[in-house]
Amino acid sequence: MKNIAIGLVLCALSVPVAAEKLTLGVVPQQSPLKMFKVWKPITKYLSEKTGHEIIFKTEKSIAEFEKTLYSGGYDLAYMNPYHFVVANRKQDYQAAVRADKMIRGILVSKNEKDSFNKIIKSKTTRYLFPSPNAFAATLLTKFELLTKYGVDINKQDSYQYVNSHDSVYSGIARSTGDIGGGIQRTYANFGKKKDKNQLNIIYTTDAYPSHPVAFKPSLSTELQSNLKEAFLNIPDELIARLSIKKIIPSNNEEFDAIRDLESKLAVIERK
Incomplete structure (x- = not known):
């Protein structure tokens, strides 16, 4: 009996413990299918490097992504800078890495760049944005239109949220709107050639630190360290899929x- 007991103990010790599954949430700036194709090789790489299964997750809209993120629904997440500030305050997500570049909002139109001042002053101009809290595409462009040109989009009836950056670009190309908010990366990756050939970038905002990857504080220090190291050493051909040249360390203070x-923006909203 003693030998049987010892054998059972050894058997139990030899059974591998299932690796923890981790959910990587990604803000849906483009279609879920397009994003899945881009991120799938990256999650595979992260899984191999950390020994934990990393599961890609996005939502059908930015609003749904925000709801899940702000309730702590992702173990780690790639989000816009404004999302991070809110997620850090609500759930104590910790910034770990980001792209080695700054983010700028853009406004696109079927009009030429030199018509910018005329079109934004028109009371009939129709605006499209991906979501209320898309940082550069919505918040920055609205903020600079107000503070630099005196155009208060929030007091106009002619703006609409259309769920994604790609939806903005298609909408402008098809004349659903006259001006649309986006960012340089998603505009560069916009794949509908017929639509894109009709568009022009007519305005570019000031620059801010780009989208971070942030970790939920419940992840162990060791796991966070392993994940961060994996991101920092990600092969060039993988990060190129995200239109990123290099990933660098980040921290919470960088987003002050x-x-x-x-x-x-809160002061402006209260006025």
Whole structure:
């Protein structure tokens, strides 16, 4: 009996413990299918490097992504800078890495760039944005139109949220709107050639730190360290899929400029 007991113990010790499954949430700036194709090789790489199964997850709209993120629904997430500020405040997500570049909002139109001042002053201009809290595509472009040109989009009836950056670009090309908000990366990756050939970038905002990958604080220090190291050493051919040249370390304090902008936006909203 003693030998049987020892054998059972050894058997139990030899059974591998199932690796923890982790959900990587990604803000849906483009169609879920397009994003899945881009991120699938990256999650496979992260899984191999960390020994944990990394599961890609996105939502049908940015609003749904925000709801899940702000309730702590992702173990790690790739989000816009404004999302991070809110997620850090609500769920204590910790910024770990980001792209080695700054993010700028853009406004696109079927009109030429030199018509920018005329079209934004027109009371009949129709605006399209991906979502209320898309940082560069919506918040930054609205903020700069107000503070630099005196155009208060929030007081106009002619704007609409259409769920994604690609939907903005298609909508402008098809004359659903006259001006649309986006960012340089998603515009560069917009794949509908017939639509894109009709568009022009007519305005570019100031630059801010780009989208971070942030970790939920419940992840162990060791796991966070392993994930961060994996992101920092990701092969060039994989990060190129995200239109990123290099990933660098980040931290919560790097987004203080976004917190400052958030407070200014709150003041504007209350007026």
